[in-house]
Amino acid sequence: MSMKKDEEQNLGSLIKTLLRTRSLSMRKLSMLTSIDTTTISRIANNKQKAKPSHLQLFAHHLGIPLVTLIQAAGYNVELQEKNSPSDLSISIDTIQEILVSSNHLDSQFNLDQIHHELAKYEQFALTKEGEHKIIEEFERKVDQVSGAGPFINELNNMYARYCAENISSKERTILGSVLLYFILSTDIIPDYVFPFGYLDDCLAVQIGLDRLSKLDNKHP
Missing domain, CATH: 1.10.260.40 (lambda repressor-like DNA-binding domains)
Known part of the structure; x- marks a missing residue:
């Protein structure tokens, strides 16, 4: 770069x-x-x-x-459009490019690891135990990271959407998997690696937003 x-x-x-x-x-x-x-x-x-x-x-x-x-x-x-629902200002591809160019991450890194972790949490998000985990621990985890980071607003929005009654099972699955990733997952990318303190959480949020966007496009 x-x-x-x-x-x-x-x-x-x-x-x-x-x-x-x-x-x-x-x-x-x-x-x-x-x-x-x-x-x-x-x-x-x-x-x-x-x-x-x-x-x-x-x-x-x-x-x-x-x-x-x-x-x-x-x-x-790559900046988001002004009317974009996301406040994540850097694309996934750009994040990876900067990581590799800065010698903080080898070129073999790919998003499969994060996709795999998210998949693990999808069904758990639909269970009473998973729901309880999200409701009980989400705000505590936000406090733990001092509410900092360009992805925190999106996580708060996703949490509010997850708690809403009028969402589909598919939406709830996607939202819940991202929230559980934030709450439970061991960092795939060490926190000190890049300017985002919780980079893989940021990536997980962006993946979730992309999936929700595709889902919304299918059901206008």
């Missing part, structure tokens, strides 16, 4: 602007992020490529959407 010179300059200029508007020095940002001041300076002056882990920390401590920094860094990000 290549980065053009003007895109690098956009990232450096953006970081400098954010530091200025937030009255932060590079030294202070270094203290907040545990990124060496020299590294921050080199990134801000377009002398060093920012790693995804850098972008995540910058986004958190500078109060800016992660996707904005990823775009400024020159990564190929």
